[in-house]
Structures are given as C-alpha cells and as structure tokens.
Amino acid sequence: MSRYCVQCGKPAAEPVHRECDGPQAALRPPRFCPECARRMIVQVTPMGWTATCSRHGEVSSGSA
Amino acid sequence: MTAAARTDVLAVAREQVLERGEGLAEDQLVEVLRLPDERLTELLDLAHQVRMRWCGPAVEVEGIVSVKTGGCPEDCHFCSQSGRFPSPVRSAWLDIPGLVRAARETAATGATEFCIVAAVRGPDKRLMSQVRDGIKAIREDGNDINIACSLGILTQEQVDELVEMGVHRYNHNLETARSHFPNVVTTHTWEERWETLRMVREAGMEVCCGGIIGMGETVEQRAEFAAQLAELGPDECPMNFLTPQPGTPFEHYEVVDGKDALRTVAAFRLALPKAMIRFSGGRELTFGDLGTKQGMLGGVNAIIVGNYLTSLGRPASEDLRMLDELKMPIKALSDTL
Ligand code: SF4
Secondary structure, three states: OOOOOOOOOOOOOOOOOHHHHHHHHHHHHEOOOOOOOOOEEEEEEEEEEEEEEEOOEEEEEEOO | OOOOHHHOHHHHHHHHHHHHOOOOOOHHHHHOOOOOOHHHHHHHHHHHHHHHHHHHOEEEEEEEEEEEOOOOOOOOOOOHHHHHHOOOOOEEEHHHHHHHHHHHHHHHHHEEEEEEEEOOOOOOHHHHHHHHHHHOOOOHOOOOOOEEEOHHHHOOOHHHHHHHHHHOEEEOOOEOOOOOOEEEEEEEEOHHHHHHHHHHHHOOEEEEEEEEEOOOOOOOOHHHHHHHHHHHOEEEOOOOOOOOOOOOOOOOOOOOOHHHHHHHHHHHHHHHOOEEEEOOOOHHHHHHHHHHHHHOOOOEEEEEEEOOOOOOOOOHHHHHHHHHHHHOEEHHHHHHO
C-alpha cells in the first residue's frame, strides 16, 4: 500500500482530498513518489507516461 | 425569407455561412452563444452541415508530445507548466529516441500529424537544435508523418529555420479574446503572439491557432475571440476547455458546462466555416463520451488522440472506434501533401 498520495504527496492515510479523488485525477499521471513523496520527473507521451523518483526509480503506464 | 427568418440568427447563418461560406460576425456570434438549450440540437446540426459542406467528412487525427516540460518563465494562469506557480509538474526534457518512439506510436494510430511542443517563452539554440535533430531522426526512422511545432514566440530567423527543417504547421494559440488576455497572461502580450502568427503565415507554414474556453471570459468575449480568430484565418483552430490545474491561479475555476461548451464549438464553426476545428485538451472532462460524439456532429473535424502534454486522454482506440461508428474517415496523409 502506498505511503503517500501520488497526486499531491500528502500521507496516504489522510482523508482523501477532493482534487485527488475526482474525475480529474484519472486524467493525471502520478506526480509524487508513493514511497517518499518526492516530486517525480514525469514524461507524458501520446500513448503512455513514465514517472521517475530520484530515489525509488521509474514507474510507467505499462508497469502501473 | 419571412421577416422572422430574416432576423433569426440560425436562418441568417444558413444562408450566410452554409450557402456562401462567410463566417458570422461578432454580434451574430453573441446571439448564437445566447441561444436557449431548446435550440442546441438545431445549432449543432447546422454547424455539422457547415463542416460537411466546406471541409468534408474526413477527420484529421494528431498526436502531441512535450519535448521540454515545465519550468516555463511565463505566467499563463491556466498552465501547470509555468515555473511561477507551485504546480507539481517538474521540468523534463524528452530525448531523441523518446521523440522518435512517440512519433512512431502516433503514426501507428493512423494520425497524419505529430506536434512537437515545448514549455518556453520562445525557443533558444538548444531547443531549436533538439527539434532539428528530432525531425531528422523521425525521418530516418522511415516515418513520413506531417510535423508541426509549438515552441512559443518566434523571431523571423527561427520561423525561417523551422520552414527549412520541413515543419509544415506551427501552433501558437491566442488563448482568449484580446480584451481578456491581460487577465490570463501578464508576462507577454496578445499582440506578441499575433506577430508570431503573422510571420508564420508569411513564411508559408500553416497556421494553427485557438485557445481555451472557460477562463472567466464572458459570452461577449467568447464571440470576440471567435471573431478575432476569423480575422486571423487559421488553417486549424484547436479548442481546449479549461481543466483546472492544481497550484495554478485558475485551479478553482469550474469546468465549463457541457451544453455551453457544445454551443461554443458550434459558434466557432459558424465563425470559421473552412478551418479545421480540433477537439483538444479538456474534452474528456467537459464533454464525456456522449458530448464528444455530439461535438463531432456539431462542427468539429479534428481530434488529438491519446495523451496531452502533461495530462492523459482517452485511449486512442476508443476515439478511433468512435470515428468508425460515426462513419467519419481519418484524413489520409496523401490528402495533405
Ligand atoms: S508559455 Fe506555454 S508553457 Fe509557458 S506558461 Fe504559457 S502556456 Fe504554459
């Protein structure tokens, strides 16, 4: 289970924030590392995305 | 024509736009944008007829990719890529192999257009050379897709360089009505954007110019914007609908109501009967599946497939299926050469 919200980086245990749970969230790639809440470098391409945490490595639409 | 028909804006549009191909003027567009919901179907139907008459049934499909994301020095209040707001988007550069892959994936959908975009005020030497190398690599990959660019405000030398690289279309959105622009951007002017568009046109590239609906503009300003675009006469007009982005000054704006959005799409078609009108960012949230179909039957004749620059779109396969159901053929590359 993720420790941090990938949309806003707050602890995942906190009550869900409206903007991280609405229909808009489904249209956003992850921005924060679920392990450490660092802001990730995200590259969106026409058919996918990759998100890289400097500490915890890369996740992608293919692996998520 | 009866006296009532002479004053009814849709009857006037039928004669002026559908028959003669002349776009509606600003005051007429205000009337269109004020039509009641009961007349929306009639409006969309007319916009569709105008599109079929002056553009035909084909739909242009495009993919876009950001070659340089985030960290932009400008302050466009809707944009998650501005470095001036506490947005979660971090700076990133796409390398050449990544660009080639993105172009290949785009071409595989049947798209004929691939737009290379950068979050900058205007390109510097590094970016121009990245674009040059990227285009060369895409061609060496055997991909003959049309290449467009969107790199911000250009100098004449940069315009000439892009033409020489084989860029056939340049995107630079005016974003909103001239009277509303200072409420949206303060770090550059509407006129600077217009000047880039003028140079692009004069250099022989196709002009792609549209904007974003739902940034606090009035109905009158939507009509003003459509009329200003008609004065510019773009080959393509991308229509975006604001998706409020966390951390930006517009993060709490409401998403445009679906019916208003459809009315706006149809009004833009009646202002720009011969231009390609492209469904761009925000359609997933504003329209949903049903509204997207209504838009395609209400004046739109181009779409972006797959993802956008920093946000995700519908899977390309769903859009392609929709076009198939609507019996709208994808514009072939041979039609554009
Ligand atoms: S110039 Fe482009 S990338 Fe930069 S803030 Fe404005 S819209 Fe965003």
